[in-house]
Amino acid sequence: MQTSLPPPPPxxxxxxxxxxxxxPLNLAEHFPTPQPLEVELGCGxxxxxxxxxxxxxxxxxxxxxxxxxxxxxPDKRGRRLGLTNLNLVRIEISYFLEYLLPxxxxxxxxxxxxxxxPKVKHRKYRLINECFPALARRALKPGGVVxxxxxxxxxxxxMLAVFRADKSFTEVETPAELAAVTTDFEREFxxxxxxxxxxxxxLWES
Numbered sequence: 001m002q003t004s005l006p007p008p009p010p011x012x013x014x015x016x017x018x019x020x021x022x023x024p025l026n027l028a029e030h031f032p033t034p035q036p037l038e039v040e041l042g043c044g045x046x047x048x049x050x051x052x053x054x055x056x057x058x059x060x061x062x063x064x065x066x067x068x069x070x071x072x073x074p075d076k077r078g079r080r081l082g083l084t085n086l087n088l089v090r091i092e093i094s095y096f097l098e099y100l101l102p103x104x105x106x107x108x109x110x111x112x113x114x115x116x117x118p119k120v121k122h123r124k125y126r127l128i129n130e131c132f133p134a135l136a137r138r139a140l141k142p143g144g145v146v147x148x149x150x151x152x153x154x155x156x157x158x159m160l161a162v163f164r165a166d167k168s169f170t171e172v173e174t175p176a177e178l179a180a181v182t183t184d185f186e187r188e189f190x191x192x193x194x195x196x197x198x199x200x201x202x203l204w205e206s
Contacts, residue, residue, distance in 0.1 A: 046074025
C-alpha cells in the first residue's frame with residue numbers, strides 16, 4: 001500500500017535575501033516548481049497577491065515592496081497559508097523591473113493603486129510614466145499582460161496615454177475573476193463611493 005508523503009514544512013520566510021543586486025534573479029531559487037510567473041509591483045499589505053496566489057496554485061508569484069513594515073505582513077500571512085508559490089522582494093520597484101527581473105519571464109504584471117504623486121512638481125516620481133511600457137515590454141513574455149488599477153482619475157488618464165502611445169500593447173478586458181480580488185486600498189476607496197479605474201494591456205505576440 002502506497003502512503004502519501006506529508007506536505008513540506010512552510011518556509012522560514014517568503015522574503016528573498018539578496019546575495020547581489022547586480023545580477024538578475026535566478027527564479028529557480030525562488031520557487032520549488034517551475035510555473036508561469038506573475039509579478040505585483042507594490043504589494044502593500046499583500047491583500048491582493050495573497051488571495052490571488054491562493055486561488056492560483058498552478059502559477060508562481062513575485063510581490064515587490066519597498067517598505068519593510070508593509071512586506072512583513074504578507075510574509076507572515078503567506079507562511080501561515082502555506083503558499084509555496086509566492087515569494088517577496090523588498091527593493092525599489094523601478095530598479096527591480098529594469099535590472100533584476102529576468103527578461104521575458106513574466107506572464108502578467110499587476111500595478112494596483114500606485115502612489116499618484118498628485119502635485120504637478122512631483123509627477124516625475126510616478127511609476128507609470130512614459131518609460132514604463134518599455135520596461136514592461138522587457139519583463140513580459142509575448143502575449144503577457146499589464147493590469148492597472150487606480151482611484152486617481154488624472155493618473156488613470158496618464159496611464160491610458162502612455163500605453164496607447166506604445167503600439168506594442170493593445171488594450172484588453174480585465175477578467176472578471178481578477179477584478180473580483182481587491183486590495184485593501186480598493187476596498188477602502190469603494191466604501192467611500194470612490195470607483196476603481198481599471199485597464200489591461202496585452203503585449204503583442206511576434
